Amino acid sequence: NAGVTQTPKFRILKIGQSMTLQCTQDMNHNYMYWYRQDPGMGLKLIYYSVGAGITDKGEVPNGYNVSRSTTEDFPLRLELAAPSQTSVYFCASSLLPDPTYEQYFGPGTRLTVT
Amino acid sequence: GNSVTQMEGPVTLSEEAFLTINCTYTATGYPSLFWYVQYPGEGLQLLLKATKADDKGSNKGFEATYRKETTSFHLEKGSVQVSDSAVYFCALKAAGSGGYNKLIFGAGTRLAVHP
Numbered sequence: 353n354a355g356v357t358q359t360p361k362f363r364i365l366k367i368g369q370s371m372t373l374q375c376t377q378d379m380n381h382n383y384m385y386w387y388r389q390d391p392g393m394g395l396k397l398i399y400y401s402v403g404a405g406i407t408d409k410g411e412v413p414n415g416y417n418v419s420r421s422t423t424e425d426f427p428l429r430l431e432l433a434a435p436s437q438t439s440v441y442f443c444a445s446s447l448l449p450d451p452t453y454e455q456y457f458g459p460g461t462r463l464t465v466t
Numbered sequence: 467g468n469s470v471t472q473m474e475g476p477v478t479l480s481e482e483a484f485l486t487i488n489c490t491y492t493a494t495g496y497p498s499l500f501w502y503v504q505y506p507g508e509g510l511q512l513l514l515k516a517t518k519a520d521d522k523g524s525n526k527g528f529e530a531t532y533r534k535e536t537t538s539f540h541l542e543k544g545s546v547q548v549s550d551s552a553v554y555f556c557a558l559k560a561a562g563s564g565g566y567n568k569l570i571f572g573a574g575t576r577l578a579v580h581p
Contacts, residue, residue, distance in 0.1 A: 394571030457509030
């Protein structure tokens with residue numbers, strides 16, 4: 353049981369380039385989330401999804417896009433990379449939104465934009 | 467608004483020392499409170515949680531008590547081990563914060579335990 357997997361682990365982008373961060377979960381969870389973690393800060397929610405075909409914005413969605421065509425996958429797209437998007441990105445999933453249902457996190461993707 | 471404040475790190479301890487990592491929160495109503503741990507190179511894992519006032523969450527020797535009167539959820543462990551070296555995040559889910567289990571995180575506290 354792999355849980356939540358993310359690729360790549362590390363990436364360096366030039367300003368204006370685009371890329372997709374991949375996230376896959378094998379727990380058949382309905383809810384999936386993308387967070388970013390800036391140095392010395394807590395995690396902030398970028399986007400979330402409550403099921404295949406349904407996504408919505410979190411606290412810091414600007415500069416990102418998501419899609420959810422299957423239950424398992426929830427990719428995060430950066431269209432025009434900017435230095436402000438240098439961060440560590442975490443994908444997470446949960447079966448249901450209630451606090452009794454744990455959020456499971458992937459190992460993260462460290463992105464640097466120069 | 468809702469927020470979480472935790473003590474700045476790094477916290478450096480010798481093995482078998484007592485650990486306290488302070489966490490206080492601001493929230494309306496009665497939030498649920500969590501501690502997550504991030505070991506080097508891994509994602510965050512839920513360590514313990516408490517969903518109502520005076521509840522005590524515990525796991526792997528760690529404990530935290532939900533104190534509404536002081537709006538705190540301090541993490542404690544009686545005797546730390548080198549394997550406890552990690553970053554610890556305090557988080558809350560505010561009451562009525564929506565159906566997607568929105569978590570608000572503190573900045574994290576790095577713990578380093580030396581033999």
